Amino acid sequence: SQQGEEDPQALSIQEGENATMNCSYKTSINNLQWYRQNSGRGLVHLILIRSNEREKHSGRLRVTLDTSKKSSSLLITASRAADTASYFCATNNFNKFYFGSGTKLNVKP
Amino acid sequence: DAGVTQSPTHLIKTRGQQVTLRCSPKSGHDTVSWYQQALGQGPQFIFQYYEEEERQRGNFPDRFSGHQFPNYSSELNVNALLLGDSALYLCASSLDPRGQGYFGPGTRLTVT
Numbered sequence: 001s002q003q004g005e006e007d008p009q010a011l012s013i014q015e016g017e018n019a020t021m022n023c024s025y026k027t028s029i030n031n032l033q034w035y036r037q038n039s040g041r042g043l044v045h046l047i048l049i050r051s052n053e054r055e056k057h058s059g060r061l062r063v064t065l066d067t068s069k070k071s072s073s074l075l076i077t078a079s080r081a082a083d084t085a086s087y088f089c090a091t092n093n094f095n096k097f098y099f100g101s102g103t104k105l106n107v108k109p
Numbered sequence: 110d111a112g113v114t115q116s117p118t119h120l121i122k123t124r125g126q127q128v129t130l131r132c133s134p135k136s137g138h139d140t141v142s143w144y145q146q147a148l149g150q151g152p153q154f155i156f157q158y159y160e161e162e163e164r165q166r167g168n169f170p171d172r173f174s175g176h177q178f179p180n181y182s183s184e185l186n187v188n189a190l191l192l193g194d195s196a197l198y199l200c201a202s203s204l205d206p207r208g209q210g211y212f213g214p215g216t217r218l219t220v221t
Contacts, residue, residue, distance in 0.1 A: 030207050042113075042199060043152070043212040088151050095165045095206040097142060099151035 006100040014108050019076040021103040023089035030092045034074050037086045081109045113202050113213035121219045122190050130185040130216045134202030141183040144199040159206050195220045
């Protein structure tokens with residue numbers, strides 16, 4: 001499969017803690033994107049990192065990309081209860097997008 | 110500015126029937142992609158339309174077909190529905206085929 005795979009499958013933390021999710025993929029990519037999904041609704045785009053970038057920040061989000069290891073990580077700092085959702089990485093390989101099965105994050109108040 | 114819209118929101122069909130789902134992209138976006146998301150799984154790429162042509166296709170049978178209109182809106186058609194086609198169908202639009210995808214709220218299809 002060319003899909004990205006997220007790790008862990010589920011993560012439960014206390015409000016205020018940091019959450020780290022990892023994504024591994026198998027093929028070369030143009031870019032990698034992270035999305036959030038609340039309760040089976042539409043996906044919300046979080047951040048896009050290009051294959052020639054190593055790190056990107058957006059607010060409380062920090063994404064890293066290691067193309068030699070074919071992996072990426074998403075760090076959410078100072079988590080809030082509202083961050084509770086499923087998080088997916090999506091790889092873009094010549095306009096074909098592949099999602100992993102996601103990480104379910106539960107942030108307890 | 111309206112985001113990506115999809116219709117209908119929910120749909121119940123019987124096995125063997127045909128279904129058409131619709132998507133209007135975000136204003137200014139000319140690329141539309143369709144995804145199938147089964148319960149508890151990540152979205153699976155069905156196909157992508159750009160300039161009214163299917164540009165990329167995932168691993169889906171020919172029962173899944175689509176169309177893009179001159180105004181960039183798109184339809185997803187599924188023929189001979191199977192129980193396994195029950196899923197959330199998501200549409201995403203972007204400024205170009207490699208760009209950030211903006212997703213609609215999805216259409217929940219149930220096949221009985």
